[in-house]
Amino acid sequence: MGKRVVCLTTFLVAIGCAVAFVAVLGVATQRASATVMDYHAFVQSYGDTLVQYDFDGSTNAERREDKKGSNDLVEKITTTSTYDPGGFDASSRAVDGGFLTSSAISPSAIAMSFEAVVSPTEKLSGYLAASLDGTNRGYFGVVKTAKLAAVAGDSYGNEAVIVSPFDVGDWYYCAVTMSYDSPSTTINTYVANLSDGATILTHASTDVSWDGTFQTAIPTGIGLLNGNGNPQSPFYGTIDEIAFYSGVMDLAFFQANLDRILAVPEPSSLLLLFSAIGILGLTIRRQRWRRVNTK
DSSP, X not given: OHHHHHHHHHHHHHHHHHHHHHHHHXXXXXXXXXXXXXXXXXXXXXXXXXXXXXXXXXXXXXXXXXXXXXOOEEEEEOOTXXXXXXXXXXXXXXXXXXXXXXXXXXXXXXXXXXXXXXXXXXXXXXXXXXXXXXXXEEEEEEEXXXXXXXXXESOTTOEEEEESSOOTTOOEEEEEEEEEETTEEEEEEEEEEGGGTOOSOEEEEEEEEEESOOOOSSEEXXXXXXXXXXXXXXXXXXXXEEEXXXXXXXXXXXXXXXXXXXXXXXXXXXXXXXXXXXXHHHHHHHHHHHHHHTO
């Protein structure tokens, strides 16, 4: 009987060790297999979301859709692999082309927030999300050599750094807020290098203020600049997620969205069952060892 108990407890302990190994492996690889479904659902349902582009769908037209409303993207600058790249995680698609929104992205007040998941593939100048209306710049993402920045107001030099220098090929979560209070625009930027395993946002630029406003009157370029109606200067990289919000979102808001993007899936019932069996086996073996060694 004693041998049977030893065999049973050894078996249970083996299961427990295997389950623990699988659990650790799952945590270690969760960034590669994380799902963005919760993030997509939140952005789509959030009341202050202006537009949402996740570039997912079974056709190119579906991948250009505004998942929040009807401000779909219009293709302007493309490459042979426009809709081919995989996204940051295995559950989503991405693009490396250039588009215009169908109409202007207009917040309820002169304040707007932006977030994106992107991977620059070149250190060449280009625009991630930007429009120029007259002399009003609303550049929510512009690459200046190896620097990703936001620009607002009446000069190209009115920048707030997002990340400098960036690493080519790495995935970044970035966020920008702009608010206009005459005569100037205040910019805040946030970033996390997802490829480096970052889970906490860095507040990269805080309350940077420049003269002038950012535009809200013409369509916005996504993956390019809409320069007074002229699509130009494409972004050299892959774009996975884009969202604009009305108003100024804070660090906690963006951090919560980053947490959704990096969320570890809930453990399955089967995994929980085998974990319990493993723990039970360890407990039985420990109790038996105590009885034997305290006689």
